[in-house]
Amino acid sequence: MDHFGLYLRNLRGKRSLRELSKATGLSHTYLSTLEKGVDPRTNKPRKPTIDTINKLAAALDVDRFEMLEKAGLLDEETISILNRAKEIRKMKMRVATREEVKEMSRKQHEQAIDIEELFSPLHSNLLKYKEHLLTIQDKKKLLDLMKKLFDE
Numbered sequence: 721m722d723h724f725g726l727y728l729r730n731l732r733g734k735r736s737l738r739e740l741s742k743a744t745g746l747s748h749t750y751l752s753t754l755e756k757g758v759d760p761r762t763n764k765p766r767k768p769t770i771d772t773i774n775k776l777a778a779a780l781d782v783d784r785f786e787m788l789e790k791a792g793l794l795d796e797e798t799i800s801i802l803n804r805a806k807e808i809r810k811m812k813m814r815v816a817t818r819e820e821v822k823e824m825s826r827k828q829h830e831q832a833i834d835i836e837e838l839f840s841p842l843h844s845n846l847l848k849y850k851e852h853l854l855t856i857q858d859k860k861k862l863l864d865l866m867k868k869l870f871d872e
Contacts, residue, residue, distance in 0.1 A: 722757030722765070727790045729755045731780045743779035746772060767791060839863045 728751075732740055737755075741748040753759050753766045768776070768791050777784035785802045788794050794802070816824070838847070839859035847854040854862075 724768070724791045725755040725757040727787075728776070731776075731782060740776075740779060744772075744775040746775060767793070835866060836863060 732755075737748040737751050740746075740751055744751070754768055754772075757766055758764070759766045770788070770793065773787050773791060773793070774784055776782075777787045785794070789799055789802075839862055847859070852858075
């Protein structure tokens with residue numbers, strides 16, 4: 721058995737060649753030669769076609785690109801691209817829905833500190849700019865500046 725033949729045999733498990741034949745539409749003798757890796761009539765190596773790979777992958781519920789790789793039908797660059805695509809799929813990257821974005825924005829808005837409240841003389845937080853501790857008058861000036869900035 722060659723590398724692909726052993727791989728195919730392991731995937732088939734306890735299924736018979738005839739059972740796999742029914743599931744794929746491929747003859748059981750052809751499947752046998754794929755597992756052995758050699759055509760017994762010509763003694764030449766037996767490699768599956770892409771169509772055969774698609775049928776086998778569907779029947780055995782395996783990734784067809786993995787099967788193509790095991791069959792030696794993909795070059796190194798294609799294998800590298802496919803492996804990167806698998807990594808990206810594993811990361812389960814997705815775009816947030818409009819509702820999720822609104823909810824995130826609402827939560828951020830709730831957690832935001834209102835500067836007017838922060839600068840209030842009643843607020844006990846000590847604030848500083850660089851090394852200068854802000855006085856109540858400094859906070860009032862900053863609030864007036866913010867009001868002018870936002871046209872209030």
